[in-house]
Structures are given as C-alpha cells and as structure tokens.
Amino acid sequence: MNSVEQTLSIVKPDAVERNLDNEIKEIFKNKGFIILKEKKIQIEKTEAERFYKVHETKPFYNDLCAYLSSGPIVVMVLEKENAVMANRELMGATNPKDAKDGTIRRKYGISIDKNSVHGSDSVENAKIEIDFFFKD
Numbered sequence: 144m145n146s147v148e149q150t151l152s153i154v155k156p157d158a159v160e161r162n163l164d165n166e167i168k169e170i171f172k173n174k175g176f177i178i179l180k181e182k183k184i185q186i187e188k189t190e191a192e193r194f195y196k197v198h199e200t201k202p203f204y205n206d207l208c209a210y211l212s213s214g215p216i217v218v219m220v221l222e223k224e225n226a227v228m229a230n231r232e233l234m235g236a237t238n239p240k241d242a243k244d245g246t247i248r249r250k251y252g253i254s255i256d257k258n259s260v261h262g263s264d265s266v267e268n269a270k271i272e273i274d275f276f277f278k279d
Contacts, residue, residue: 148226149179150263151272156214157257159183164217167247167260171221174233180277181219188212194275197268203256210256218276227269230262 152171154164168178186194191208198204221230235246239258242249252258263269 145224147222147224148266148269149220149222149273150226150230150269151261151276152219152221152230153211153261154217154219155257155259155261156210156216157253158251158259159215159217161251163251163259167251168217168219170233170247171219171230174223174229176221176223176226176230179220179222181217182276183215183217184276185215186212194272206256211261220273220277227263227266231264234260234262 154167158164158167164183168181171178188208191211192199194211195204195207198207223229233247235242235248235252237248237258238255239248239252242252247260248258251260263272
C-alpha cells in the first residue's frame with residue numbers, strides 16, 4: 144500500500160559549493176516531491192558525529208563527519224508517496240560511478256564521499272533525522 148511519507152534530504156557541501164542546491168531542489172519538485180521545510184546551515188563536527196552516530200563503528204565515520212561539517216549544507220523535509228524509497232532511487236548508488244543514469248549522484252557526485260546528497264534510509268530513520276534538524 145502506498146502512503147505519503149516524509150524523508151530528510153541533505154544537499155552536501157560539495158554540491159552547495161558548486162551552487163547546485165536549486166538545481167537539485169528542482170529535480171525533487173519535478174519528481175513530485177513537496178519540499179515542506181528547508182534551510183541552509185553549517186553544522187559543527189560534533190553535530191555531524193551525532194547525526195551519523197549509526198555509522199560510528201565504520202572506518203569512514205570520521206571522514207564522513209569532517210566532510211558534512213566542512214561547509215554549508217541544505218537540509219530539506221521532502222514529502223510524497225513512498226518518499227523514502229523514491230528519494231533513494233532518485234539519489235542513486237552511494238558511489239556515483241555505480242549510480243544509474245538520471246540519478247542525482249550520477250549527475251553531480253564527485254566521489255563516494257562527495258556524492259552531493261544524503262537521504263534517509265528508512266521511515267524510522269527519516270523521523271529521527273528530520274527531528275535532528277527541525278526540532279520545533
């Protein structure tokens with residue numbers, strides 16, 4: 144059954160630095176996502192560490208946190224039917240070289256680390272990630 148979901152999307156520092164945030168937002172809108180909330184922020188490394196806590200045992204954790212806090216990011220709450228899966232399909236594989244044509248990471252990603260966008264990987268994590276950036 145299809146249901147309307149919310150997911151978190153982050154335009155990462157490499158894409159913001161190249162002024163791709165508006166282009167990426169247009170891609171989401173053209174694919175039927177509604178951008179409910181958005182803001183451009185810069186986070187501290189300690190905040191990135193809290194955000195990526197789920198990955199803290201992995202070898203790339205420190206680089207990931209350093210990278211996410213290395214420049215401005217755009218965080219957005221996206222909404223549509225099956226938003227989590229739809230966003231993951233639209234982003235493409237983590238490694239831009241493996242991503243399908245037409246995906247955001249294939250088009251804009253530079254490397255496995257600088258892959259331009261983040262998206263929640265489950266409805267449960269979407270809720271946690273949205274609350275992380277948009278606590279009311």
